[in-house]
Amino acid sequence: MSERIEHLDEGTVHAWLDGALAPDESARVEVHAAACPACAALVAEARGLVAASSRILASLDDVPAGVIPGTSGTADQLAILRARRAEQARRWWRDPRYAAAASVVFMAGALGIYWNASRPITAEPVPSASAVSEQALPAATAPVDPTAAPAAGATSAAEQRQAVAPPSRAPAAPTLDTGVELKAVTPLPPPAPVVANEAAPRIEQAAKLADAQRDSGVAVGAATSARREAAPRAAFDALRQDSTRVGASDARARSVAAPQAAMSAGLRLRLSDPEPCFVMQMVQRPGTPLGAWPDTIRLTSEISPVESDPAWFRAEAVGAARDTVSLYWRPVDSVTVEVRRTLIVDGGALRFRRDGQLPDVERLANVWAALARVCR
Amino acid sequence: MRDDELERLFRLYNAPLVRYLTRRLGDRDWAEEVAQEVFLRALRQDSLSSERSWLFAVATNLVRDEARRSARQRRHLQVLAEQERETVVEPPVTSAERAQETAMARQALDSLAERDRFALLLREEGLSYGEIAAALELSVGSVGTTLARARRRLAETYESLQAHGARRAAGGGSTHE
Numbered sequence: 001m002s003e004r005i006e007h008l009d010e011g012t013v014h015a016w017l018d019g020a021l022a023p024d025e026s027a028r029v030e031v032h033a034a035a036c037p038a039c040a041a042l043v044a045e046a047r048g049l050v051a052a053s054s055r056i057l058a059s060l061d062d063v064p065a066g067v068i069p070g071t072s073g074t075a076d077q078l079a080i081l082r083a084r085r086a087e088q089a090r091r092w093w094r095d096p097r098y099a100a101a102a103s104v105v106f107m108a109g110a111l112g113i114y115w116n117a118s119r120p121i122t123a124e125p126v127p128s129a130s131a132v133s134e135q136a137l138p139a140a141t142a143p144v145d146p147t148a149a150p151a152a153g154a155t156s157a158a159e160q161r162q163a164v165a166p167p168s169r170a171p172a173a174p175t176l177d178t179g180v181e182l183k184a185v186t187p188l189p190p191p192a193p194v195v196a197n198e199a200a201p202r203i204e205q206a207a208k209l210a211d212a213q214r215d216s217g218v219a220v221g222a223a224t225s226a227r228r229e230a231a232p233r234a235a236f237d238a239l240r241q242d243s244t245r246v247g248a249s250d251a252r253a254r255s256v257a258a259p260q261a262a263m264s265a266g267l268r269l270r271l272s273d274p275e276p277c278f279v280m281q282m283v284q285r286p287g288t289p290l291g292a293w294p295d296t297i298r299l300t301s302e303i304s305p306v307e308s309d310p311a312w313f314r315a316e317a318v319g320a321a322r323d324t325v326s327l328y329w330r331p332v333d334s335v336t337v338e339v340r341r342t343l344i345v346d347g348g349a350l351r352f353r354r355d356g357q358l359p360d361v362e363r364l365a366n367v368w369a370a371l372a373r374v375c376r
Numbered sequence: 377m378r379d380d381e382l383e384r385l386f387r388l389y390n391a392p393l394v395r396y397l398t399r400r401l402g403d404r405d406w407a408e409e410v411a412q413e414v415f416l417r418a419l420r421q422d423s424l425s426s427e428r429s430w431l432f433a434v435a436t437n438l439v440r441d442e443a444r445r446s447a448r449q450r451r452h453l454q455v456l457a458e459q460e461r462e463t464v465v466e467p468p469v470t471s472a473e474r475a476q477e478t479a480m481a482r483q484a485l486d487s488l489a490e491r492d493r494f495a496l497l498l499r500e501e502g503l504s505y506g507e508i509a510a511a512l513e514l515s516v517g518s519v520g521t522t523l524a525r526a527r528r529r530l531a532e533t534y535e536s537l538q539a540h541g542a543r544r545a546a547g548g549g550s551t552h553e
Contacts, residue, residue, distance in 0.1 A: 056485075
């Protein structure tokens with residue numbers, strides 16, 4: 001006749017105190033706490049912790065402010081905000097997002113011309129965004145073929161995945177997305193001289209849309225979503241353009257030594273099917289063990305549901321972990337994408353960079369680096 | 377976004393955002409700047425469903441990025457700010473005791489894991505469990521345990537700092553007379 005008593009766990013108690021429980025569960029807790037001395041003590045302790053935390057945190061509000069007179073207080077802050085908004089609207093072309101878009105398009109165009117014009121492969125790396133430099137990514141200055149893909153076939157290292165890719169890849173004809181585009185949001189160095197003609201009208205168009213949106217204050221819904229959806233496609237295109245052009249010079253590839261790091265966990269990144277594969281170098285920030293990441297990640301063009309920043313899009317885990325993991329990605333620059341498990345707390349991020357430069361393992365003290373091959 | 381909409385959002389959420397950020401960053405001017413950035417991003421949205429959770433999620437995101445900047449850079453800014461304060465504004469008179477409480481609270485808060493810290497600060501601004509879950513990409517069911525852990529750790533760390541300080545004040549920090 002003895003009932004099995006379910007004692008309260010800490011999380012439930014706090015949820016109850018915070019009013020976060022459903023009515024029936026809340027009632028259950030209340031009844032139990034009244035009857036069970038142990039749990040009643042737990043509740044009392046929890047109450048104390050809740051109150052203490054609030055009190056402790058309140059002392060953090062005691063911080064001097066108002067360094068610049070006339071800037072504190074809601075009215076002042078609102079005025080400042082309005083001024084910044086007006087300023088932004090006037091100088092849209094200086095907005096980092098547009099500048100980056102312009103830069104990326106110009107650079108992608110410039111790179112294309114370069115590759116087509118001069119056959120010999122001295123790897124002139126795509127200028128990386130300043131934001132990337134914080135990573136200990138290797139400076140790609142050595143004369144290495146940016147696609148180690150075919151070269152890998154020549155190596156003796158037991159990189160299994162390298163065997164999967166065909167030795168000579170016929171580049172797929174890229175279908176350029178001709179929609180309105182906004183690309184990487186990372187500010188890039190000033191754009192090179194205009195090379196790609198199709199870039200200019202796109203930027204103009206994008207700017208006009210944004211201008212219209214701001215000035216009218218009305219949601220230009222279709223244009224906005226088209227703009228946002230076009231961003232990942234544009235990123236795909238940029239990456240794809242680079243890879244296919246580089247792929248065209250596969251025949252001239254030189255052999256490259258296999259990476260010393262035996263961390264070939266085989267993490268693969270691929271774009272939405274059917275995208276060509278190209279070599280991605282993965283540089284992982286510390287914070288998340290590699291085992292916590294799915295084996296293969298697929299980038300989609302779907303806007304991240306969290307929408308905490310329009311630049312984030314959804315990525316998918318391919319395979320078993322598909323339903324349990326949510327992933328987000330964004331283009332960092334024209335050759336780098338970043339993938340996260342969460343946008344908020346620091347759970348570590350993976351960065352994939354499309355170049356064939358092998359990392360200098362000695363320098364990457366804190367990061368794991370591996371070559372990941374993306375396959376069709 | 378229309379200006380009256382902006383104003384509505386601002387009047388509702390600026391103060392809690394600034395308080396949240398001040399607690400996290402320890403610097404009100406910096407917090408106000410970040411809050412500005414949050415609203416500027418809000419302007420780019422056509423509309424916000426679940427405003428509070430969105431705004432705090434963006435704020436958290438921005439602060440997370442800030443925290444990654446080199447500590448040296450931040451210290452430099454702090455030094456500048458302090459110099460400014462000396463010349464421009466006299467800080468409000470804070471008793472030594474209050475200053476000490478603030479320092480201990482900061483240390484206690486810093487001892488929390490990042491996610492726990494954010495969760496607790498968001499809860500203090502009145503966000504619901506659902507909003508916290510959305511802002512931090514947690515499951516709603518885990519918010520309770522996260523907060524329980526955070527509160528316990530905060531209180532216990534604070535308490536031990538207090539006791540340590542009291543011991544030091546009493547005995548001069550040494551074990552002999």
